[in-house]
Each structure stands twice: as C-alpha cells, then as structure tokens.
Amino acid sequence: MVIDFILLFFVVVCAVASVSMKDLLGSVMILGAYSLLMALLWTRYNSVDVAFTEAAVGAGITTVLLIAALSRTFRHEEDPEKPGQSIFPWLTRIARLIPLGVVMLTGAVLIYGTLDMPNFSDPAAPANLHVAPYYIEKSVPETGSINFVTAILASYRGYDTLGEVTVIFTAGICVLILLRRRFHG
Amino acid sequence: MIEIIAGKYNYWIYISLMMIGFYAMIAKGNLIKKIVGLNIFQTAVFLFYISMAVREGSTAPILLSRAHGALTPETATYTNPLPHVLILTAIVVGVSVTAVALALAIKIYRAYGTLDEYRIAKLEQDAE
Numbered sequence: 001m002v003i004d005f006i007l008l009f010f011v012v013v014c015a016v017a018s019v020s021m022k023d024l025l026g027s028v029m030i031l032g033a034y035s036l037l038m039a040l041l042w043t044r045y046n047s048v049d050v051a052f053t054e055a056a057v058g059a060g061i062t063t064v065l066l067i068a069a070l071s072r073t074f075r076h077e078e079d080p081e082k083p084g085q086s087i088f089p090w091l092t093r094i095a096r097l098i099p100l101g102v103v104m105l106t107g108a109v110l111i112y113g114t115l116d117m118p119n120f121s122d123p124a125a126p127a128n129l130h131v132a133p134y135y136i137e138k139s140v141p142e143t144g145s146i147n148f149v150t151a152i153l154a155s156y157r158g159y160d161t162l163g164e165v166t167v168i169f170t171a172g173i174c175v176l177i178l179l180r181r182r183f184h185g
Numbered sequence: 186m187i188e189i190i191a192g193k194y195n196y197w198i199y200i201s202l203m204m205i206g207f208y209a210m211i212a213k214g215n216l217i218k219k220i221v222g223l224n225i226f227q228t229a230v231f232l233f234y235i236s237m238a239v240r241e242g243s244t245a246p247i248l249l250s251r252a253h254g255a256l257t258p259e260t261a262t263y264t265n266p267l268p269h270v271l272i273l274t275a276i277v278v279g280v281s282v283t284a285v286a287l288a289l290a291i292k293i294y295r296a297y298g299t300l301d302e303y304r305i306a307k308l309e310q311d312a313e
Contacts, residue, residue, distance in 0.1 A: 008198050015202055015225050019209040024217050031221055038228050046245045046264040047235050050272050054231075057280050062224060065280070069287040070217065073294040077215045078301040099212035107204040111197055119192030121239045123261060128240055132267050133260040136246070146248035148266040149273070157270055164274045171281030178288040 007041045022077050028066040035059035049149045195236055203229035216290045216300045220283060227279045231272045238265040 014034035021027040035058040042051035118125035139151035153161055206229060209222025246266035290300060297305050 004195075008195070012198065012202060012205070015205045018221055018225065019205055019213070019218070024215070027218065027221055031224060034225070035228065038232065041232065042235050045235050045239050046243060047238065047269045047272075048245050048247075050231075050235060050269050050276070053273055053276050054228075057276055058224075058228065061280055062283055065284055065287055066217070066220070069291055072291050073217070073300055077213075077218060078299065078304065096212075099208060102211065103204045103208045106207065107200055110200045110203070114193050114196040114200070115189065117193070117196065120195045120236060121241045122192075123240045123243075125237065125240075127237050127268070128265045132265040135266055136260050136263050140248055148246040148248075148263065149269045152266055152270045153273060160270070160274050164277055167278050167281050171285050174285045175288040178285075178292050 004041070004044055007037055007044065011037050011041065023075065024070055024077055025067070025075055028063060028070065031066070032059050032063040035062065049147070196233070199229050199233045199236070202232070214301045214303050216293065216302065217287075220286050220290065223286065224279070224283060227275075227282075231275060231279075234268045234272050234275075238268040240264055 011034060014030050014037060018027045018030040018034060021030065035054060039051040039055040039059065042048075042054060118127075135152055135156065136148055139148050139156075140146060143151040143155045145151040145155070203226055206222045206224070206226030210219050210226065213219055213222065240261065240263075243262060243264045246263045246269065249262070293305065294300055297308050299305060299308075
C-alpha cells in the first residue's frame, strides 16, 4: 500500500521532469525511468506479463527509438520565443494559458467521471464479473495453458494479436517509406 | 467524503499523469516533446486499465497448482486477466505509433531544419 503510493509519487515526478526538461536527451532518459517505474507498479498490481512487456518494449525499445531520432535531429528544445510578433502582447500571453485551461477542464471532467466508478480493487466491480470468470475457469481445460493471459492472448483473442501484428507490419513499412533517402544523380 | 477519496485517489493520480502528457502534447512547441507527452498519456491509460483488473487479495493470473486448483480454478483467487491482454496489445501498438511519429519528425527536420512547430509555421508562411 505504502509502496504503491511511493511508486505513484515517483511516476508523477518523472512525468513532470520529463515534460519540463529543456534538454531532450535528458527528457528521454527520464521517460525511460518513468516506464521502468510503471513496470514496477504493474508488478505490484499482479500484472506480471504486462510489466515484463513494458520493461522490455516501453522502457527499452521506445527509449532506443527516441534516442535514435534525437541523434538524427536536434538535441535541445528551441526557445519558446515565437517568431511571429503580435500587435497585442497581452493577447499572446493569454493565448499561452489556453492549453492549461483545456487540460484543467478535461481533468475536471475525468475526475467527475470517476465518482461513478467502483472503488479501486473492488472484487465486485462489473469489469471483473462479466467474461473474466469464464476465462479463468475454462482456459486450463480448453487451451491447456496455465497462464490465463497467454491463453486469452493466443487463443480466445487470437484475432486481436493478428491485428497487432498487422499494425506492426504497417508501421514498419511506414518508417521505411518515410526515411528512405532518394538520390537524384 | 473520506471514503470517496480513499477509494478513488488512485484514479485521480492516473488522471493527473494523463493530463501532464496531454499538456505536453498541446502546449509544447517541440515535436519530440509532443511524442514524449504522447507516451506519458498512453502509459497513464494503460495504468488505468491495469488498475481496474486488481481484485482485493488476488494473485497473478497464473494457475497456482494443477492438483490444488483441480480443473475449475477459484475466480476470486486471480486478478482479472482480460485487461492485461488488451494492454499487452496496446503497448506494442503504442510503440508502433511512436516509431511512425518519430520517422515523421525526422522527415520534417530534414525539410525545415527545425523541430519547433512555430518556426515551421513561420517558414511555411515565408515560402508562400
């Protein structure tokens, strides 16, 4: 319980640090730490498979991709000085506050939405009562896999995984097409 | 009041995380920073899903013992495995999205020599 709270606290600190840092390489490094802390948190929430994937893919591959992109572009965030001068400076100052207002409003609406939700770790939550008991009871006799997550991923929801592979394939082709260098003579 | 806070404060922390990512996406001018914000936003949604699977006093969704559990395991012993599966798929899709976004950012940098969206807009304006 206390560990959960400490982890959540550090996750939020990492997110704020990562967003506010001017040095993009540092920002990406902190994002890696953020992903790893997230994996720890998910281990605490009993989702070992997801934590493993996040530690490998989220903290590993995403960080590598971001660093690779930084090495091909520019390491530092440019100054927020906007090149276009405005006739009314106070108008630009107000315009900078608009994103903050939008974020606050969205957050308030989401928090209002949580008031109707079942409490955290409630065993009688509707999400835990519908189809999940079937998977837990039947996956061993029907698929023979003692890991229920594997059973659902590869058997009951196999088409999801097929779609996932399609997405990765499409993304790979997109990256190849975008980063291909053409040589004109 | 105390009951509501004790039951829901986790959700509120996830929402604040999500909003940090959202803020980075709409307020920061740098394209890489926007992608970092996108990642934070994604992970916050995943965290929300995973937390919905938690059941008080449950363990990881792996059969404890074939002999002990017989052929019909007790549902309440295990965490709900369904959100885990959905998020496993979503993590990989998220990485694909990040990869394509970064490729686009590199392409934009090659064309304009900057990743700042205001400078890009200025260059576009000047070119017209």
